Amino acid sequence: MGGRRPRGRRGRAGGERGAAVVDFVLVLVILVPLVLGVLQVGLVLHVRNTLASAAAEGARVAAAQDGTAAQGAAYARSLIDGAVSGEFAGDIDVRQVVIGGRPTVEVVIEADVPALGLGGPSVHVEVSGHAVKEPE
Incomplete structure (x- = not known):
């Protein structure tokens, strides 16, 4: 009779075979960098907040009545090492200023946060903490 019947699973949907794989790849091309970007921002903020807290605490230790700059730097370094990683505690500068x-x-702490995933430059973070020196 006049019309041909499609065989098996062929028919209108037969031309779309494999389209799900292409759609999945296209979505991943957008989704993976987006997720890595969100993780990178989260990592940088976590490290920055940790360093800022350590700088403030290190300044308080160094500003104590019997505190020294070395004690403040060592305390800040131990806080950083306990919270994130000792590699972020490389550049700690303790100095007396007048405010x-x-x-x-x-206390000034500088660190470089490595980039995640696709490479790229690391993010430089610099924070400082202050404490009024107690009279001796």
Whole structure:
């Protein structure tokens, strides 16, 4: 009679065979960098907040009545090592400054947060913490 019947599974859907794989790859091309970007931002913020807290605590230790710059740096380094990694505690600078006419201890910590996934440059983070020096 006049019409041909499709054989087996062929028919209108037969031309779309394998389209799901292509769609999956196209979605992954957008989704993977997006997820890695969100993770990178989260990692940088976590490291920055940890370093800022360690700098403030290190400044408080160094500004104590019997505290020294070395004790403040060592305390900040131990906090960083316990929270993230010791590699972020490489560059710690403790110095005496005057803020508002008062002697103050300043702790500055610099670190590079490595890039995730697709490579690229690391993110440089610099934070500081201050504490008023206690009289001796």
